[in-house]
Amino acid sequence: MNQIETYIQEHEGQFLEDLKAWLRIPSISTLPEHTSDVQRAAEYAVEQLKRLGIEHAELIQTKGHPLVYGEWLQASNKPTLLIYGHYDVQPVDPIELWDSAPFDPTIRNGNIYGRGAADDKGQVMLVFKALETLFSVNGTLPINVKVLIEGEEEAGGESIEHYIKTYPERLGCDAAFICDTHMPSPRVPALITGLRGIIYTEVIVQGAKQDLHSGTYGGVAPNPLHALAIIISRLKDADGHIHIPGLYDHLRKPSHEEKTFWEQDPLHMDEAFLHEMGVSQLSGELEYPPLERVSARPTLEVHGIIGGFTGEGAKTVIPAVAKAKISLRLPPDLKSKEIFNLFEQAVRDVAPSGVSVEVVNLHGGEGVLVSPESSVMQAASAALEEVYHTTPVYLREGGSVPIAALFDEVLNVPVVLMGFGLPDDNLHAPNEKYSLQQFFNGIRTVASFLQKMA
Amino acid sequence: MNQIETYIQEHEGQFLEDLKAWLRIPSISTLPEHTSDVQRAAEYAVEQLKRLGIEHAELIQTKGHPLVYGEWLQASNKPTLLIYGHYDVQPVDPIELWDSAPFDPTIRNGNIYGRGAADDKGQVMLVFKALETLFSVNGTLPINVKVLIEGEEEAGGESIEHYIKTYPERLGCDAAFICDTHMPSPRVPALITGLRGIIYTEVIVQGAKQDLHSGTYGGVAPNPLHALAIIISRLKDADGHIHIPGLYDHLRKPSHEEKTFWEQDPLHMDEAFLHEMGVSQLSGELEYPPLERVSARPTLEVHGIIGGFTGEGAKTVIPAVAKAKISLRLPPDLKSKEIFNLFEQAVRDVAPSGVSVEVVNLHGGEGVLVSPESSVMQAASAALEEVYHTTPVYLREGGSVPIAALFDEVLNVPVVLMGFGLPDDNLHAPNEKYSLQQFFNGIRTVASFLQKMA
Incomplete structure (x- = not known):
């Protein structure tokens, strides 16, 4: 020794x-x-x-x-x-x-x-x-x-x-x-x-000037939580595809060696992910190998949603404001500043009418x-x-x-x-x-x- | 006197x-x-x-x-x-x-x-x-x-x-x-x-067995907040239409007097709503008069969403669980128990795969x-x-x-x-x-x- x-x-x-x-x-x-x-x-x-x-x-x-x-x-x-x-x-x-x-x-x-x-x-x-x-x-x-x-x-x-x-x-x-x-x-x-690089954002949706009673205004009031749900569901679909125009344009093709490694998955990460997460199936873009999805594909995740009544029991409020913390993971060549601009534009494009939307760039970094x-x-x-x-x-x-x-x-x-x-x-x-x-x-x-x- | x-x-x-x-x-x-x-x-x-x-x-x-x-x-x-x-x-x-x-x-x-x-x-x-x-x-x-x-x-x-x-x-x-x-x-x-009557529910979505890091699992992890957004956006669209099969089937037709009153809106509630909410346009089902929308149409509202990181700054967590408080206002003849069953089924039908969903009936009341x-x-x-x-x-x-x-x-x-x-x-x-x-x-x-x- x-x-x-x-x-x-x-x-x-x-x-x-x-x-x-x-x-x-x-x-x-x-x-x-x-x-x-x-x-x-x-x-x-x-x-x-x-x-x-x-x-x-x-x-x-x-x-x-x-x-x-x-x-x-x-x-x-x-x-x-x-x-x-x-x-x-x-x-x-x-x-x-x-x-x-x-x-x-x-x-x-x-x-x-x-x-x-x-x-x-x-x-x-x-x-x-x-x-x-x-x-x-x-x-x-x-x-x-x-x-x-x-x-x-x-x-x-x-x-x-x-x-x-x-x-x-x-x-x-x-x-x-x-x-x-x-x-x-x-x-x-x-x-x-x-x-991967990252952009971390906050999307702020404003409806009425103040919180409203859903009994009195339900049917004519904008609901920022509902608007956020629509925005988020339009940004990423249930199959893991992100709908931000231009996002995938500059994605570099992986090398043949990498692609083969991901497809063969010699470390059995596929099974490891299932076990570690305690789920019966993996989510995301099923047409890509899991290893590629977690390391070389852009992803969009919602980390938190804030707004309305979140205590115990029931409160029939339509909140005036709701916010979501949303990040994207960015493979190399997707530059954080450019992708933030695409993201902000996409949020504005998919937001329903009747609410106003602000997109804040909390931070970014490159892959x-x-x-x-x-x-x-x-x-x-x-x-x-x-x-x-x-x-x-x-x-x-x-x-x-x-x-x-x-x-x-x-x-x-x-x-x-x-x-x-x-x-x-x-x-x-x-x-x-x-x-x-x-x-x-x-x-x-x-x-x-x-x-x-x- | x-x-x-x-x-x-x-x-x-x-x-x-x-x-x-x-x-x-x-x-x-x-x-x-x-x-x-x-x-x-x-x-x-x-x-x-x-x-x-x-x-x-x-x-x-x-x-x-x-x-x-x-x-x-x-x-x-x-x-x-x-x-x-x-x-x-x-x-x-x-x-x-x-x-x-x-x-x-x-x-x-x-x-x-x-x-x-x-x-x-x-x-x-x-x-x-x-x-x-x-x-x-x-x-x-x-x-x-x-x-x-x-x-x-x-x-x-x-x-x-x-x-x-x-x-x-x-x-x-x-x-x-x-x-x-x-x-x-x-x-x-x-x-x-x-x-209107009401059902007040909580929709609980479970993804992985624990919170996950979006850098490690983003791309294969189920995200309950994203799943909730998809569920909510599928339950009610941006035009205020609720997509719960059977919901509108038993809706009673309003009387001619009521319909006329709503259409003529002699109290100018249309303008009152805009003023009270401080918005430039009303949301909801534009094909119905505002008075009918707030008093005689079924409505679905999200009152709060709970899950993930909601503090100041940034945390790149994919939460294990997310919850939404959702209510429906029910005109007479839409019975709360029956509508809750339709709602629960609709939530299960529209939920994306990869997450499990629980629907809790917090309370209900009749119109x-x-x-x-x-x-x-x-x-x-x-x-x-x-x-x-x-x-x-x-x-x-x-x-x-x-x-x-x-x-x-x-x-x-x-x-x-x-x-x-x-x-x-x-x-x-x-x-x-x-x-x-x-x-x-x-x-x-x-x-x-x-x-x-x-």
Whole structure:
């Protein structure tokens, strides 16, 4: 057993305690009442970086939540890796469905449960612990690193986008490493070759100037909830087809290899989806393989509808206003600004008469495609193979990591998307968890990755 | 000036104080946390009845909120009038739109503002004050009365229905008088000749077994909010047509007089609706006159949708469950139980595949048609003409007073629907109010009505 492995095994307990302490901070970036918690989570990350040996660890103030930055640039003639993660988390509703409190991290059955365990504090912490292990064992790092951790990934990521576009030279590097994705199973390591972009919108429908009694006005009153239902049903039909003119026009054709992989589905994701969701059939565009639907097709989802009476019992109100939160996932080449304009026009076109409609662009981000051919991807692949004893698969992921597109476009470097989450981690849902085995294998893999990059 | 008028004028202040004290009790029958307030409002009504001279005033306990009962049966050889009202009120959301607190009754511009001012505490109180005036001036009443006030009118009215069906002989009478409707304007007194029934339902759609991340599952996951939108849009189209097979089959044809009244719209309700709602066009079935649409056509309204993320900002969740509160207003002859069955079947038929659907019948009530020819309706008409100096119009109202159908069916007596609300009273909405002039003219009219019945 080498020194790296010995160090990791001897420090398992401390590594988990450091993660737990971070998970206890409810750094929900979209809720204003948690602003000071978000700040505390950032300060905690700075402390971690300082302790493990990173230099110039500091908060970078922004118009929103602070960035965490640190660097270590003493490996002469070695490449520089920009390491990215995020320390903010999603809200916890519906809180009653959590088996343990979301901010009281709890270990059960080899997993650590808590909001942010997988997305993304657990994954950032494993990178920190890989750096700590390398520093502790070798007194140095095999390559140069710049660490940039943001606090707005779940809230649009405007501050980091502004920072990267304003100071691209400060982040100059040879490659970027994002640890915020997952692998299909603990036996199937993966590198991500594609991500979808996103637009997140709010559609606001106004009917009468005030709430109305359905007994008095039912029959002549506009009903914004009904109008929203019509709008939503016209935007996406029951077969999963999105009716936004122009949406599909610029969709890039997948490669033959990808298409074959999706159709053959060697990982049996089709069955995995059924099991994970607890349903008897999959929804969406049945003419495309499930893997293609979740990773390479545009999707439109309604995340919430607000309006009218939602308490217990009965109230016969026709609400004056109703709102829906609607997002689209966008494969690469569907640019968020252009698609938002198409979306806004489509909403206006399909809205019934008698109501007025406003479409708000809450945030957007671009998708990305990554070549598996670069030397840094080859180093990551070799590290995964070393730890997992099998060749990794190349997958697209359906989620959105807008920062990957930014690194690609602004810094113009290859982006390694290597994460250790699992499909059943309950991201953004109750009982979010992270596998402890994945956590420790992640530390091993990242340490090996940095050594192979050197 | 006669003694009645003198008494009313001398007691205006006290009458309003008694009303205000009642309005201060937040007797919201649908919210369990207000159960004790509902009880207090009932006790207050009993106290009022005792003070004004009604005998055997008491609470009748039920499985839900108590009934208030009292009687005075000493007018030998005179008819007996059953007087009905309700002391419960609607919830107050959205509370931020109230100009004064809903349970701090406030007088502005000749109106009293507060939840229940018009629906129905203000109208019940004017009946009490008419009885008080007659007792005080004459030491007796011109006819026999039974007073029955319920506390579940806004919550389904199950208890009073059970009571009436169980003890119809206790409520034996020659006519029933319901003071819970409105007139088109202070210059146009009205008697109501028709009411719509109602079914109030909740449609519950279940997708996956838990909330899902739209990045991971978007494309294969069922989305209950999207399914609800499809269901709702298929149940009622943008032109106001309801697509529930069989719904329109038993709709009774209106009389020629009614049809002509609706088409000619002598009260210009068309313009009134536009003004009251603050919209530039009316919604609904354009091929029917607006008056017919709001009073004699079936309508379907969505009152609230629950599900997903509705907080500030963005959360990319696909919810496991979504619910909609949906009601239908039913003209007479559309029976609530039968229509609920048709509705439930229609929901199942139009639901997209991949989700499971449950339809809950929260409550129902029947519509009613009243003949204007009965002697008690003639007495009411004469009383209105005496106070308002003009012949009343006969109107249907679009709201639901299920108790009217019960009196009609179970007690088999003519039902007088005479109320003093106005169209802009903001029933079930913020800033509910009641006109003070209507309150006092109501007292005058009801006192005269009882005298003419004798």
